[in-house]
Amino acid sequence: MLTDEFDPMKGEMLRVMDEEGNVDPSLMPKLSDDVLLKAYRNMLLTRMADDKAVKLQRQGRLGAYPPSKGQEASQLGPAMALKEGDWLVWAFREMGALLWKGAPLQTLYLYWMGNELGNVYPDGARITPAVVPVGSQIPHAVGIAYASKLRGEKDVTLAYFGDGATSEGEFHEGLNFAGVFHTPNVFVCQNNQFAISTRREKQSASASLAQKAIAYGFPGILVDGNDVLAMYAAAKEAVDRARKGKGPTLIESFTYRMSDHTTSDDWRKYRSKEEVAEWERKDPLKRFKAYLIAQSILEDDELLVKEMTEIVEKAAAEAEAVPAPSRSDVFAHTYAEMPPYLKGQLGGGGK
Amino acid sequence: MLTDEFDPMKGEMLRVMDEEGNVDPSLMPKLSDDVLLKAYRNMLLTRMADDKAVKLQRQGRLGAYPPSKGQEASQLGPAMALKEGDWLVWAFREMGALLWKGAPLQTLYLYWMGNELGNVYPDGARITPAVVPVGSQIPHAVGIAYASKLRGEKDVTLAYFGDGATSEGEFHEGLNFAGVFHTPNVFVCQNNQFAISTRREKQSASASLAQKAIAYGFPGILVDGNDVLAMYAAAKEAVDRARKGKGPTLIESFTYRMSDHTTSDDWRKYRSKEEVAEWERKDPLKRFKAYLIAQSILEDDELLVKEMTEIVEKAAAEAEAVPAPSRSDVFAHTYAEMPPYLKGQLGGGGK
Amino acid sequence: MMMNMVQAINSALAMEMERDPSVVVLGEDVGVDGGVFRVTEGLVDKYGEARVIDTPLAESGITGMAIGMAFNGLRPVAEIQFMGFSYLTLNQMINHAARMRNRTRGRITVPMVLRMPYGAGVKALEHHSESTEALYAQIPGLKVIVPSTPLEAKGLLTSAIRDPDPVIFLEPTRSYRMLKEEVPDGEYLVPLGKARTVQEGDDVTVVGWGAMIPLIQRAVANLQASVEIIDLRTISPMDSETVVESVKRTGRAVVVHEAPRSFGPGAEIASRIYEGAILKLEAPVERVTAPDITVPLSKGEDHYYVNEQMIRDGIERTLRF
Amino acid sequence: MMMNMVQAINSALAMEMERDPSVVVLGEDVGVDGGVFRVTEGLVDKYGEARVIDTPLAESGITGMAIGMAFNGLRPVAEIQFMGFSYLTLNQMINHAARMRNRTRGRITVPMVLRMPYGAGVKALEHHSESTEALYAQIPGLKVIVPSTPLEAKGLLTSAIRDPDPVIFLEPTRSYRMLKEEVPDGEYLVPLGKARTVQEGDDVTVVGWGAMIPLIQRAVANLQASVEIIDLRTISPMDSETVVESVKRTGRAVVVHEAPRSFGPGAEIASRIYEGAILKLEAPVERVTAPDITVPLSKGEDHYYVNEQMIRDGIERTLRF
Numbered sequence A, B: 001m002l003t004d005e006f007d008p009m010k011g012e013m014l015r016v017m018d019e020e021g022n023v024d025p026s027l028m029p030k031l032s033d034d035v036l037l038k039a040y041r042n043m044l045l046t047r048m049a050d051d052k053a054v055k056l057q058r059q060g061r062l063g064a065y066p067p068s069k070g071q072e073a074s075q076l077g078p079a080m081a082l083k084e085g086d087w088l089v090w091a092f093r094e095m096g097a098l099l100w101k102g103a104p105l106q107t108l109y110l111y112w113m114g115n116e117l118g119n120v121y122p123d124g125a126r127i128t129p130a131v132v133p134v135g136s137q138i139p140h141a142v143g144i145a146y147a148s149k150l151r152g153e154k155d156v157t158l159a160y161f162g163d164g165a166t167s168e169g170e171f172h173e174g175l176n177f178a179g180v181f182h183t184p185n186v187f188v189c190q191n192n193q194f195a196i197s198t199r200r201e202k203q204s205a206s207a208s209l210a211q212k213a214i215a216y217g218f219p220g221i222l223v224d225g226n227d228v229l230a231m232y233a234a235a236k237e238a239v240d241r242a243r244k245g246k247g248p249t250l251i252e253s254f255t256y257r258m259s260d261h262t263t264s265d266d267w268r269k270y271r272s273k274e275e276v277a278e279w280e281r282k283d284p285l286k287r288f289k290a291y292l293i294a295q296s297i298l299e300d301d302e303l304l305v306k307e308m309t310e311i312v313e314k315a316a317a318e319a320e321a322v323p324a325p326s327r328s329d330v331f332a333h334t335y336a337e338m339p340p341y342l343k344g345q346l347g348g349g350g351k
Numbered sequence C, D: 001m002m003m004n005m006v007q008a009i010n011s012a013l014a015m016e017m018e019r020d021p022s023v024v025v026l027g028e029d030v031g032v033d034g035g036v037f038r039v040t041e042g043l044v045d046k047y048g049e050a051r052v053i054d055t056p057l058a059e060s061g062i063t064g065m066a067i068g069m070a071f072n073g074l075r076p077v078a079e080i081q082f083m084g085f086s087y088l089t090l091n092q093m094i095n096h097a098a099r100m101r102n103r104t105r106g107r108i109t110v111p112m113v114l115r116m117p118y119g120a121g122v123k124a125l126e127h128h129s130e131s132t133e134a135l136y137a138q139i140p141g142l143k144v145i146v147p148s149t150p151l152e153a154k155g156l157l158t159s160a161i162r163d164p165d166p167v168i169f170l171e172p173t174r175s176y177r178m179l180k181e182e183v184p185d186g187e188y189l190v191p192l193g194k195a196r197t198v199q200e201g202d203d204v205t206v207v208g209w210g211a212m213i214p215l216i217q218r219a220v221a222n223l224q225a226s227v228e229i230i231d232l233r234t235i236s237p238m239d240s241e242t243v244v245e246s247v248k249r250t251g252r253a254v255v256v257h258e259a260p261r262s263f264g265p266g267a268e269i270a271s272r273i274y275e276g277a278i279l280k281l282e283a284p285v286e287r288v289t290a291p292d293i294t295v296p297l298s299k300g301e302d303h304y305y306v307n308e309q310m311i312r313d314g315i316e317r318t319l320r321f
């Protein structure tokens, strides 16, 4: 068990691939070349779609947007460990994970453009919508997993959240419930070192976030979040554990938010260029690409970049082509059935 | 440091005095015979005042009441470690601690009789009022301690709560804040094994509650809560640590609620007589009395019992003699200054 | 069978759990203890610990977990021990339960019930006598229901459990064991969103709900005036039509509630009456409510609670206007 | 000095921190970042990290800690990043801040301010456009204040910080940078609990607050009718006298708010107007509000927000009645 080998209380961190893309074969998870390539495609698409979203925002074509840059590996690894029937519960900075699980890029753009239809994923995708109140999705993940378990289904529920979220009461209540009910949950804390301007060190005096699992009676593991192979390996073990009925796991992904908190933020207010440059060296894409090239799984990504550019442009155009909701759209889903006075308000304009 | 010697992760528990009242001299805290005797008086008074409160409730002379029986040592030990200027933040089952800190018994009775004047303690007692919403007092304790620290005062803030409270988000948020701000706080979790009918094991999958401190970056210690000397020793160390600016401590007092949750409860619904009898053997009063007699600090407590009976009867009579609040009493303290419409309502009777 | 309200609620829960395996009950002490008011008594024996779930002590966790359960096909009925602790659920109820249907254009919904005892009258501790129904009623997407009798409780709770939307079900503590009445053993439904005319009359319309209904009945029993009593049942989405139609006939209205006056439900009801029946109104709508202060501890409670005399005074003021 | 509302609030905070060492500011990102709206910008440089406190991400913790600080002699000004996250504070605000004075018969009090941006109009994410002031206003013991201009913001916030009771201070996001006006550099106080007559008139009284005030002003600028505009400033405890006196003169009233209609503040205001001025009223009180639905994401927001035309329509309905 990786969770036995890597003890967060001793400061141990799981890493499969070093910063130059060299892999420790004893830790290398089983993954076909095809899947590895697909993973790289996902990370590249996420990076490029992210860039585009920021550009669209600057042009006033998309609202406030939280960039994923730097966290592509961190998000993708866990999603790769899921099967089709598994649930994915996200916060708001996990585009790559959603793309892997089957959410179309144009749908994600549509959400950030301010249309509720952007929360409608393909049937059976089992993805919950974006959650803005930090940490509040964590108890949902426990309830979803409880329902699966109650019906004797083998589906696992994976929940993402940030380092900041670990301070919220709902993180605590959710993880405590998961421990008590032994639900098939995997909790992934993307520790990107910041909650807006607030550094991880100011978020908690706990030496690691992974060790918080000790308070809930289940394993926690600290993982290099810029190493997609390590994130996959840790999550695969956790997902298998959950599926076998052996309870939840907390994974702390140690990563870095390379861009602003959202497009409304300016990171220069609270961190140095040197710090950011330091992390740019650890870019999860570069690292993975180096590995794939060394393994001859990838030659170069020029063509891929071109292909992704087209996908991104097409998705943006499609999202922009979706008409704004009608007046009746914004009224119709308050209740299953519209109460009489609401019908009056719908019709009445000013009243 | 006791917190180094007794590691909750290894299941270690601090105990100074065994169940027969024999003391481990290497762990015995420094306490004069006078203070030891005063401690016993307090525990006896608490026990007897508690009995009386239950009787008063049965006679309809006092409202719903949460008995302390069995937890006298657990509450008293920490309070004994406080100095006058220190703050005591309680929940609702810490009568003994309050009596030690200077709250008159008649005031406590008055509260349970349903009069807000029962929350008015002598000037400078530095006791916050009873808090019913479980766990919600914990962040207050952090704020109080922060204020002391900001002004450079050396006062420590001690907060009590139950095992059930550790599940609430406010426990988590409060302790996390205390860790981050390194406030002069001591947190005492009276683990009496139950939250109403819910057993400690169902409250959290964490092996101990003390180990939850690991999530907040400060020490936690598990203590035999029926051993007043151990509770004092652990709290003394923690209070000293806080006073020296070395941050908070979490103390788990392992004890047992020998009576009902409140007078509205019936423990026979959810636990066996055998289980309760087992814990009656461990009664903190018996144990301490055996020690005091062996040390010739106490000969017998017959006289004390008589004295305490008088104190209790007098307090009950005094509390009952306090007149019910007037209409203007219940209106006057909504705001510092009464808004005009509220004056109207005060005068208006029905309106 | 003759049942008090506790038994009637228990019966509704048992029936729905029997009928639909997706119904689960969760909360603090709802299992072997049967809940602090014994409302869930016996359910764990019949349906097991996996469906009658004793939770850790965490209201936000209970609510958030119930919401997640609802996403994944269950129909959770969550109990909050007292309304005064339900403020811990508001982030989940307002930001998620109420909005999920709209947020996903109907794809993910939250068919859950949040049950809790509410209101005063049991000489209880602080926070055990709250009547803050307006907190919930103002949130679009939530339904707020208050039963006034055992029969009503059974029928309304059954409908609430089957309702596709999140329902706050407020149980008047004072009425739990106040009276017994005949309640069908089998299935019994009362539709949500329809007020009930308890008693017809011509001179004045008195609107209330929950524990106020028997109080109003007693208050008006010996009055000369002909009083129409309406049990609102659903605070939101409110059936103001029934109220407005009645006031159009009587020309006078009194609203009675346990909550403090200002920003209480009475303000909305009064406003809808004025808006719908102003030309027929012969007097301003009277609001008979608690004053704008914190609920006092038991020794001071007589200065707080609405009583029969206050209701009669309110009626008289409107008749005399 | 010419200031926008952000600057005026910053100026009030700085002045009070300067004047009284017991004033502290706490919240998420209020330190080096200066708050997400830059309201606390520069304060940490002047007053240090111990008094301008970046907290972990936990609203209940922030509020509970502020309450504890207030017990022990500080005057905390806590920031919640957006009103949509303030529901996490309600347990602390309702069960403790609002009640501590009454609970201890005045011995322990909670002189704190809970500041937060509120209301819509910045095309923001979900939960960033809330106007749930009635949640707070219905709680006895809390004060709820909304400034409508930079000058007002400075004066009201200064009073709020000095007030002996807990104050919810709602800052209309839309007005943060909308306009600049002359605001004194030095001390400036506006008393809490007194409404302000923005413009006098004889035909109809329009009541609003916050971002609605400039909207109302624009809406009525070219009307034939003579409109009296009242800025309520304090939602609770409400100065209904000023409103009622005005309506007694004009005979007509329109209440404008961003919150959904049902159980919104407009219901209470309308009720007090009816109760105080019914015999002078020539038409029912018009409520111009958002509809009873969840705030839509930005593409749908035009179907939600109150606009100038809706205000003019409301005025016309009351004039035509």
Ligand SMILES: Cc1ncc(C[n+]2csc(CCOP(=O)(O)OP(=O)(O)O)c2C)c(N)n1
Pocket (backbone or CB within 6 Å): A093, A132, A133, A134, A161, A162, A163, A164, A165, A166, A192, A194, A195, A196, A257, A261, D028, D057, D059, D081, D085
């Ligand atoms: C309950 C709540 N409080 C405050 C906010 C404002 N806010 C949005 S994101 C954020 C920081 C979140 O930090 P973290 O959990 O680390 O996630 P990250 O943004 O780094 O992905 C804050 C404070 C919010 N959305 N929800």
Ligand SMILES: Cc1ncc(C[n+]2csc(CCOP(=O)(O)OP(=O)(O)O)c2C)c(N)n1
Pocket (backbone or CB within 6 Å): B093, B132, B133, B134, B161, B162, B163, B164, B165, B166, B192, B194, B195, B196, B257, B261, C028, C057, C059, C081, C085
């Ligand atoms: C927030 C909240 N939820 C529920 C309750 C009802 N309640 C009162 S005491 C209690 C159990 C508390 O257990 P614990 O913290 O272990 O303290 P103990 O009663 O054992 O001293 C419960 C559930 C409450 N008072 N507050």
Ligand SMILES: [Mg+2]
Pocket (backbone or CB within 6 Å): A162, A163, A164, A190, A191, A192, A193, A194, A195, A196
């Ligand atoms: Mg982060």
Ligand SMILES: [Mg+2]
Pocket (backbone or CB within 6 Å): B162, B163, B164, B190, B191, B192, B193, B194, B195, B196
């Ligand atoms: Mg307990």
